[in-house]
Amino acid sequence: MKQLVTAACLAAAVATSAFAEGETHYVAVHVDQNDPKVINMALNNVQNLTNYYESQGDTAIVEVVAYGPGLHMYIPGKSPVVDRISTMSLEIENLTFAACGNTHRKMSEKAGKEITLLDEANIVPSGVVRLVELQEQGYAYVRP
Template identity: 65%
Template structure:
């Protein structure tokens, strides 16, 4: 009887340990409009997802992909959410921002000079292609 109880107890410990490790959720967030409300909703969604999954013992990896007018989200001097991006990036090491090089090139040409990205943003060749790549890698797609 003691051996069965010990075996059952060990089984519970192993199951509990596996649950405690949690899983990692991958989310691709799509921003392609120059709208402060949409940008804030995207950041609110990310903060809420992060809080929820932390409480569940899970991990979260988020990449915000910006292109078209949405590139303004990650432009220095133009982003209406620059302070939030900076703060959230410091709090969440699992949060990245991708900026479309095609859009960047077009905006820079129109401005007559290189438009500057926020430090938190990384250039990708194409925002649309990046979204496809992330989804092919198993990322869930979220568009605020």
């Protein structure tokens, strides 16, 4: 009887581990340049790491943080990646885009009007502070 119970426990443990969820990886991607190559490389990094972790049964939670000249990636008419951001935000469940509020405010003041950002971009008070907060929460830091 003892062997039967042990075998049943072992079978249950194997079955449970087969359905166990994979690891969750947290990644902050930093963009501070208005360079299409850098911006596209950042999005390539996001796509590649998300694809890799999903292929391993893991989850990637990614936040792209843009400030300074990098904020142009979120400005319609100036961004070289508007369509790509839209597509990625629909295809990648755990992807968010953060826009520096300090940079946005200064750009708006300089333009004399409120600068419109892509709907996918969420304004945070400070891009640099957001990167620090994410790293303090255990996010890996990537800068293309």
